[in-house]
Amino acid sequence: MSFISAHALDSTLGTPAADLEVTLLAGAEVLANSRTDGNGRVSEFGPENLEPGDYRIVFGTGAYFDAQGQDHFHPQVSIDFSVKAGEAHYHVPLLLSPFAYSTYRGS
Numbered sequence: 001m002s003f004i005s006a007h008a009l010d011s012t013l014g015t016p017a018a019d020l021e022v023t024l025l026a027g028a029e030v031l032a033n034s035r036t037d038g039n040g041r042v043s044e045f046g047p048e049n050l051e052p053g054d055y056r057i058v059f060g061t062g063a064y065f066d067a068q069g070q071d072h073f074h075p076q077v078s079i080d081f082s083v084k085a086g087e088a089h090y091h092v093p094l095l096l097s098p099f100a101y102s103t104y105r106g107s
Helices: 063-066
Strands: 005-009 020-027 029-035 040-045 054-059 076-082 090-097 100-103
Touching: 005 020, 005 054, 020 040, 029 040, 054 090, 076 090, 076 100
Parallel strands: 005 090
Antiparallel strands: 005 040, 020 029, 020 054, 054 076, 090 100
16 A cells, blocks of 8 residues: 555535546655546555655646536645654545635545
């Protein structure tokens, strides 16, 4: 299992956000790049371990909504988070709509 996983749900449609680009970064360095599957998930994402520090996940929401012909406000959603020593896994969910989003630390 990778140290990081992500999940995106389209709250407007009430469905998983499939084929959404997701990028994991440490500073300016890209550690992983993937797309959500049909369930809106990126299960195997990034390395098996991350050093403690600050990271960012970027969801390509603009391209996702463009592909649907949907007007939107956010061209991307960037979620900054800190990895603490001794943690085994981080799950980063995203609930999105064309004009709003929310996130939390999942399990």
